[in-house]
Amino acid sequence: MVRVLIVEDQMIMQKYFEYLILQEPEFRLVKTVADAREAVKICSYSAIDLVLMDVQTFHNHDGLTAGKAIKEEHPATKVVIITSLIDPKILERAKTGCADSLWYKDHGEAELRDVIHRTLDGEHVFPDTTPDVEMNWITSGEISPRQLEMLRLYICGMSYSEIAKKMDCSTSGVRWNFQEMITKAGYSCKEDLIAAALESKLIVTTLK
Incomplete structure (x- = not known):
């Protein structure tokens, strides 16, 4: 059983990720929270296998900083950054120990499922470049x-x-x-x- 924590401050995206997780028989949704700092606390007392982490969370708290803290304290926990922010610094930071993988929100559901499963299998899945606007x-x-x-x-x-x-x-x-x-x-x-x-x-x- 893969225990999943969702970190997302937008209600519509919370529901989308919850739906996605609930479609996977081997996944169990532990909790959905809006604040990256709360996610760090949850991982300190709950066994979490996978964190789907937004970058800009409640009160603009930084999901990358939270991801790094989780990875340092719980190396076995997989962190997938999910973001609509195309700032190249986001991708650059994600690759430096803040996450196992990164997925842009404007990409498709099938791609996100692929990224999640590949990450759980031990891969690091990052785009080569940020999307153009x-x-x-x-x-x-x-x-x-x-x-x-x-x-x-x-x-x-x-x-x-x-x-x-x-x-x-x-x-x-x-x-x-x-x-x-x-x-x-x-x-x-x-x-x-x-x-x-x-x-x-x-x-x-x-x-x-």
Whole structure:
């Protein structure tokens, strides 16, 4: 019997994952919770074989941090991250001990079942890249990782000069990269670029 804990703060997704688990005869749903921090506590006193973990949970508590804590305390427990956040940092962090596998919510049910069973069999199932989203004239894949990091740092409150120092380049180089992103995507200003990045969940800065 595979004992399953679901961590998801959206009611409709809770019901979807519960339905999925209840269709598997060898699975037993232990509990569904909305808060990643509560999941860590549950795993400390209940034997859990599989955690389906959202990234952005109740009060923006970070499912990746919770996944890492669970993996460190209970190495045999499998953690599958489930998320709609396409921020490349999410996938990068998931691969560094925060989870066994990752699945994007916009993918199909059959794929999720496959990921779950492969994970339980000992595989680590991660996409090679994050999904692309449209940003006016381009897709997010047309923005270089270096430019995306500059955008992230600016959204987090750094000035052009601070970004230049951190990324070992000139301030004018940072300014040029922002202008290229704005022009390539067809936005009229930097604020529109930032709004699009946040709205599309290409960059996420709210996790706690």
